Amino acid sequence: MEDVNQLVKVRKEKLQQLYDEGINPYPYSFDRSHQSAEVVANFEQLEGKEVAVSGRIMAVRKMGKASFCHIQDMQGRIQLYIARDVVGTDRYALFKSLDIGDFIGVKGTVKKTKTGEVSVFASSLELLSKSIRPLPIAKEKIEDGKKIIYDQFADKELRYRQRYVDLVVNPHVKDVFVKRSKIITAMRDFLNKHDFLEVETPVLQPIYGGAAARPFKTHHNTLDMTLYLRIANELYLKRLIVGGFDRVYEFAKDFRNEGIDRFHNPEFTQVELYVAYKDYNWMMEFVEQMFNHIAMEVHGTSKIEFAGHQIDLAPPWTRLPILEAIEKYTGKDVSSLDEAKLRKIAEELNVELSPDMGAAKIVDEIFGEYVEPKLIQPVFIIDHPVEMSPLAKKHRSKPGLVERFEPIIGGKEIGNSFSELNDPIDQRRRFEDQMKLRDRGDEEAQVLDEDFLRAIEYGMPPTAGLGIGIDRLTMLMTNQSSIRDVLFFPQMRPESK
Numbered sequence: 001m002e003d004v005n006q007l008v009k010v011r012k013e014k015l016q017q018l019y020d021e022g023i024n025p026y027p028y029s030f031d032r033s034h035q036s037a038e039v040v041a042n043f044e045q046l047e048g049k050e051v052a053v054s055g056r057i058m059a060v061r062k063m064g065k066a067s068f069c070h071i072q073d074m075q076g077r078i079q080l081y082i083a084r085d086v087v088g089t090d091r092y093a094l095f096k097s098l099d100i101g102d103f104i105g106v107k108g109t110v111k112k113t114k115t116g117e118v119s120v121f122a123s124s125l126e127l128l129s130k131s132i133r134p135l136p137i138a139k140e141k142i143e144d145g146k147k148i149i150y151d152q153f154a155d156k157e158l159r160y161r162q163r164y165v166d167l168v169v170n171p172h173v174k175d176v177f178v179k180r181s182k183i184i185t186a187m188r189d190f191l192n193k194h195d196f197l198e199v200e201t202p203v204l205q206p207i208y209g210g211a212a213a214r215p216f217k218t219h220h221n222t223l224d225m226t227l228y229l230r231i232a233n234e235l236y237l238k239r240l241i242v243g244g245f246d247r248v249y250e251f252a253k254d255f256r257n258e259g260i261d262r263f264h265n266p267e268f269t270q271v272e273l274y275v276a277y278k279d280y281n282w283m284m285e286f287v288e289q290m291f292n293h294i295a296m297e298v299h300g301t302s303k304i305e306f307a308g309h310q311i312d313l314a315p316p317w318t319r320l321p322i323l324e325a326i327e328k329y330t331g332k333d334v335s336s337l338d339e340a341k342l343r344k345i346a347e348e349l350n351v352e353l354s355p356d357m358g359a360a361k362i363v364d365e366i367f368g369e370y371v372e373p374k375l376i377q378p379v380f381i382i383d384h385p386v387e388m389s390p391l392a393k394k395h396r397s398k399p400g401l402v403e404r405f406e407p408i409i410g411g412k413e414i415g416n417s418f419s420e421l422n423d424p425i426d427q428r429r430r431f432e433d434q435m436k437l438r439d440r441g442d443e444e445a446q447v448l449d450e451d452f453l454r455a456i457e458y459g460m461p462p463t464a465g466l467g468i469g470i471d472r473l474t475m476l477m478t479n480q481s482s483i484r485d486v487l488f489f490p491q492m493r494p495e496s497k
Contacts (some may be wrong), residue, residue: 008223014097015130023094025130030105031055037075040118047111049322053120054080054105054128056136056168062096068119069095080106081298101131122449135169137197145456149368160490162352167168175484179298181475184251187468188347189273190290196247196273201228201236203229205251209452210234212444214255216266229255233453234391234465237274238420242460249273251470262482263412266491269470272349276463277421279393282404284292284380287417287466298477304411309376316406317378322367324412325381329371337385339399342366356441356482360387373410392418407468410476415468422460428453 018025033052054069055078084092098104110120136153153159159166159173166173188198206225208215210232218227233252240248250374251271258264260337264466277281295302295313302314320328323335332345342362346353351369353362363385375381382405385399392402421427431453474486484490 002200005135008132010135011099011130011132011178015132017097018127018130023127027126028127029126030126030244032105035073036071036078039078039120040076043110043112047090050107050109050123051120052105052107053080055103056131057100057102057104060098060100067095071106072168072244074174076171077268078495079106079113080387081113081119081121082106082125083122087122087125094127095125098127099131099134100137101133101135102127103129106107112121129146133239136165137169143413144491156484157492160484161492161495162338165309176474176478176480179487180470180486181296182298183474183477184470186294187290188251190293191273191295193251194247194286196249196275197244197245198249199237199240201230201233201240201247201250201252203286204232205236205451207447207451209446209449211256212441212446213255213258216255216257223234232467233272234412234467235449237272238453238460238463238465239452241274241276242455242458246276247274252299260491262333262484263472264383264458265483265487268272268483270467271470272465272467274420274463275466276461279462280382280405280417280464283464283466284317284319285315285403286381287315287415287468288313288378291407294473294477302403304477304479305342305420307481309410309411309478311377313378313409317380317428319382319405321383322363322381323383325375326363326366331368332366334366334442337387354441356437358387358437358440358442360385361442364388372408372413373411378407378409378410381404381408386430387433389432391421391427394422394426404419412472412476413469413473414476417464417466420460420463420465422463424457427456460482494495 009096013020015025016166032054036053036055039046039051039053046486053071055073058070058077059073062068062069065085066081069080069082070077081099082092106120106122108120110118111121113119148256151163153169165444174275204227206227208228213231215228215231217230221393232254233250237248237250249271250281251269252287253267253269255267257266260266292302292315293319295304303310303312326332326334330349332349334345339359339362342359343353346362346366349366349370351365353365383395383401384404386394386400386402387403392404395401395403405417407414421430431446431448434446435448471483471486475483478486480486
């Protein structure tokens with residue numbers, strides 16, 4: 001820490017010297033004509049022509065009358081050649097005073113050096129931003145014929161806390177977030193082409209609902225009322241179906257007051273969409289098409305690599321009822337949905353349970369422990385118990401079950417879908433059953449929403465709904481093992497003093 005503080009002190013002294021010399025170390029703009037990759041890719045067209053490039057100094061080789069450096073911009077790095085006789089004595093002295101991490105802008109001619117590297121031979125140079133804090137630049141040396149990298153910014157927790165540094169010194173990290181943007185764009189384009197309307201619904205809600213989760217609670221001073229950060233946007237989107245919109249979707253920031261692990265962050269992104277006059281069978285085919293479209297747009301193929309597996313997202317996907325899946329992978333018949341029997345089975349399988357869990361939660365725990373991690377290729381887990389799905393329509397031919405599916409890929413649930421329950425009498429009964437679970441101590445059981453019940457009492461057409469976790473989808477599409485690697489700023493514990 002003392003070393004860093006000393007370096008900061010030296011850089012602040014350099015900053016003051018710049019002010020003393022009448023040089024503004026933080027000017028307002030620079031007219032860049034090309035980014036680094038554009039110059040390199042279009043060398044034949046740009047050779048001998050003047051360009052203007054800008055970026056952060058990442059490597060420098062200072063010599064007597066001429067020097068080299070590499071700057072880094074959004075697209076990559078490019079070499080600059082700075083000669084004193086060309087840029088002038090004052091500008092060359094300025095360049096030699098600069099540090100790694102400083103931003104500069106250079107105008108010059110595109111050429112190749114004697115070693116064949118595409119470079120910009122500077123005719124003018126400007127300091128665009130003086131860096132006060134030194135970057136943790138990795139260094140290399142050869143020991144016993146092997147390349148050793150040290151001083152690398154590799155500590156995971158530090159990288160998450162200081163993502164701004166991570167992006168600079170580990171530029172490959174940017175690729176994940178560029179692909180995340182492409183995933184969202186591809187999904188949005190797919191939905192728009194299928195006549196969906198993008199909408200917005202409240203983040204602050206007087207009653208939270210639409211999922212089984214604990215909320216974050218806040219208080220509105222003027223209205224003197226308790227509000228909750230939404231755990232889902234489902235119930236508001238279905239209100240819009242009641243109101244006459246046939247196809248709606250929303251990319252939503254949702255918030256759940258739950259644990260943090262490699263698949264969960266308290267603040268996360270999901271897309272929810274609802275389609276009038278369709279059911280979960282239609283939605284399964286739609287999901288197959290949409291995921292295949294996203295893979296083709298992002299990777300140019302339906303085949304992706306994830307966790308050492310090649311996964312093919314091309315339709316059709318397997319459909320497997322959840323109770324059959326449990327029997328297939330555990331040898332245990334759980335179809336009776338009797339809580340006492342399920343607890344005994346869970347005990348035999350060494351699945352830990354809490355006293356507040358009902359039959360559906362026990363089924364979910366067994367599935368999560370013994371089945372989900374083994375489902376690598378895309379599969380729709382379908383037809384869940386009623387108690388697991390208080391917002392889903394009863395199965396048309398299987399008593400005790402509902403028309404629901406979860407797409408499972410790479411050993412993890414990516415989304416959730418129902419033939420939506422539109423019977424207000426049945427929906428009230430389901431909410432009341434959930435309140436009984438809350439009375440038993442299940443804090444994640446859904447609360448009764450009178451306004452939503454009133455809405456569907458006016459009539460809601462047959463509807464299919466879907467929620468897809470964008471963070472988990474990005475993990476899948478970018479081959480990342482932790483949700484923190486696909487979030488710019490994941491939630492962290494406070495830094496220790």
